[in-house]
Amino acid sequence: MTTPAVTSASAGADRRPTHALVASALVGPLLTAAGLLLTYAVHDRLPASLALHWGPDGRPDRFASLTEAVVTASLMTALLPMLFVVIGAAWHPSARGPLAGFSGAVAVFLGGLLFGSLTSQRPGLVARVFPTVWLVPTLVLAVAVGVALWRWGHLPPPALDGAPRHLRTGALRLDVPDTTRLAWTGHAALPDVGILLVVLLAVTPLVVVAVLGVPWLLLLAVAIAALLVLTGSARVAVDADGLRVTSLFLTWSRVPLERVAEARTGTVSPLREFGGYGWRIGKDGSRGFVTRSGEALVVERVGEPPVVVTVDDAAEAAAVLNTLASRRS
Amino acid sequence: MLWQVDPTSSTPLHVQVAACVRREMAAGRLERGDRLPSAKEVAGVLDVNLHTVLRAYQSLRDEGLIDLRRGRGAVVTATDPAADARLRSLVADLVAEARLTGTTRHDLTRLIESEFQR
Numbered sequence: 001m002t003t004p005a006v007t008s009a010s011a012g013a014d015r016r017p018t019h020a021l022v023a024s025a026l027v028g029p030l031l032t033a034a035g036l037l038l039t040y041a042v043h044d045r046l047p048a049s050l051a052l053h054w055g056p057d058g059r060p061d062r063f064a065s066l067t068e069a070v071v072t073a074s075l076m077t078a079l080l081p082m083l084f085v086v087i088g089a090a091w092h093p094s095a096r097g098p099l100a101g102f103s104g105a106v107a108v109f110l111g112g113l114l115f116g117s118l119t120s121q122r123p124g125l126v127a128r129v130f131p132t133v134w135l136v137p138t139l140v141l142a143v144a145v146g147v148a149l150w151r152w153g154h155l156p157p158p159a160l161d162g163a164p165r166h167l168r169t170g171a172l173r174l175d176v177p178d179t180t181r182l183a184w185t186g187h188a189a190l191p192d193v194g195i196l197l198v199v200l201l202a203v204t205p206l207v208v209v210a211v212l213g214v215p216w217l218l219l220l221a222v223a224i225a226a227l228l229v230l231t232g233s234a235r236v237a238v239d240a241d242g243l244r245v246t247s248l249f250l251t252w253s254r255v256p257l258e259r260v261a262e263a264r265t266g267t268v269s270p271l272r273e274f275g276g277y278g279w280r281i282g283k284d285g286s287r288g289f290v291t292r293s294g295e296a297l298v299v300e301r302v303g304e305p306p307v308v309v310t311v312d313d314a315a316e317a318a319a320v321l322n323t324l325a326s327r328r329s
Numbered sequence: 330m331l332w333q334v335d336p337t338s339s340t341p342l343h344v345q346v347a348a349c350v351r352r353e354m355a356a357g358r359l360e361r362g363d364r365l366p367s368a369k370e371v372a373g374v375l376d377v378n379l380h381t382v383l384r385a386y387q388s389l390r391d392e393g394l395i396d397l398r399r400g401r402g403a404v405v406t407a408t409d410p411a412a413d414a415r416l417r418s419l420v421a422d423l424v425a426e427a428r429l430t431g432t433t434r435h436d437l438t439r440l441i442e443s444e445f446q447r
Contacts, residue, residue, distance in 0.1 A: 235366075237373075
C-alpha cells in the first residue's frame with residue numbers, strides 16, 4: 001500500500017481541537033465565579049443551614065453552612081469537568097473536540113444544578129434538588145455550550161493531494177467485472193438486554209425525580225429512552241459513496257471511497273479498546289460503533305484514525321469496500 | 330449482505346437483485362425471521378430504481394421466501410429456496426443430456442461459462 005496521500009499543510013497543523021479543549025477547561029471556573037457572585041448577591045436571604053444533599057424521597061438529608069455549601073459547589077463545578085479535559089489532552093487530537101463539548105456541557109450542568117439549588121433556598125421553605133426555573137435554562141445552555149465546543153474542536157479531514165493510491169496487494173477484494181455495481185448492507189446492534197440495561201441506567205434517575213415532584217421530566221425520560229433504543233443499533237452500508245454508519249437521522253460515520261486507505265477485518269473488545277458500547281472514540285482517535293466483542297470491520301482512513309464497526313461477515317464488507325475504492329484510483 | 334448487479338448483463342436487474350437474496354439464503358447467511366434492508370435502501374446503495382427492488386422483493390414473496398408487510402418491511406419466511414432445488418434438477422437434466430450427446434465435461438463447462446458471459 002502506498003503511503004497515505006495527504007498534503008503537509010493539513011496534516012496536524014490545525015490547532016482548533018486543542019483551543020476548544022482549553023476553552024472547555026475555562027467554562028467550569030467561569031461559571032464558578034458567576035455562581036460565587038450570585039451567591040454573594042443573595043447571601044443575606046439564604047437560610048443559616050443549607051441543604052447539600054437530597055435523599056431518594058426528595059427531601060434534603062444533609063445540611064451545611066453557607067461556606068461549606070459554596071466550597072462544595074465551587075470545587076465540583078470547577079474541577080469535575082477537568083477530568084474530561086485531562087483525558088482529551090492525553091488522547092488523539094481528533095478526540096479533543098467531542099471531549100471539549102462533553103466537558104463544557106458537564107460544567108454548565110453542574111454549575112446550574114449546584115448553584116441553582118443553593119441560591120434558591122429560603123428560610124422556612126423545603127429546598128428543591130433542582131428548581132424548575134433553573135433546570136430548563138441549564139439543560140438548554142449545557143446542550144448549546146456542548147455543541148458549540150464540539151463543533152469548534154472538530155478536526156477537518158486532511159486535504160487529499162489527488163495522487164492515485166493503490167490498494168495493498170494482499171487486501172481483501174472481490175473478483176468481479178468493473179461493470180458490476182457492488183454494495184453491502186448490514187447492521188450493528190446492541191443485544192436487547194444491553195439496550196434495556198442502558199435505558200434503565202439512563203432513565204431511572206429522571207423517573208425518580210419526576211415522581212418526586214417534576215412530572216414533566218417523565219416526558220424527557222420517555223424521549224431519552226426512545227432515543228437510546230433507536231440509537232442502540234445502526235445500519236451499515238457500503239456502496240459507490242463509501243461507508244456509512246447511520247441510526248435513523250443520525251450519521252455516526254461516513255467514509256468516502258477516496259478516503260479509504262484499506263478496509264480489513266479485526267477483532268474488537270469494546271470495553272478494553274473503547275471503554276464501552278455504542279458510538280465511541282478510542283484513545284488513538286479511532287471511531288467505533290461497537291455493540292459486541294469479536295469480528296469487526298476496520299476501515300483505515302487516509303490521514304485519519306480508523307473507523308471500527310462490529311458487523312457479521314466483516315470480510316465481505318471489507319472486500320466490497322476495497323474493490324470499490326480500488327476502482328477510483 | 331452482498332448486493333451485486335451488472336447493468337450490462339442481459340439478465341433483468343430485478344432478477345439480479347432477487348438472486349442476491351437467494352444466494353444469501355443458500356449460503357445460510359439469512360435465516361427465518363431476518364429482516365431484509367428496505368427496498369429504498371437497496372435501491373439507494375445499488376443506484377437502481379426503487380420499483381426494480383420492489384419487483385425483486387415481490388417475486389421473492391411470490392416464491393414464498395419472504396413476507397412483505399407495511400411497516401415491517403421484508404422478513405424472511407423460508408430459507409430453502411425452491412429455485413435451488415429447481416436449479417439442481419435442471420443441472421441433472423443438463424448433465425444427462427450431455428452424456429447422451431457425448432459432450433465432455435470440459436465442453437459443457439465452457440458452454441455454461443459462455444452463457445454466463447452473455
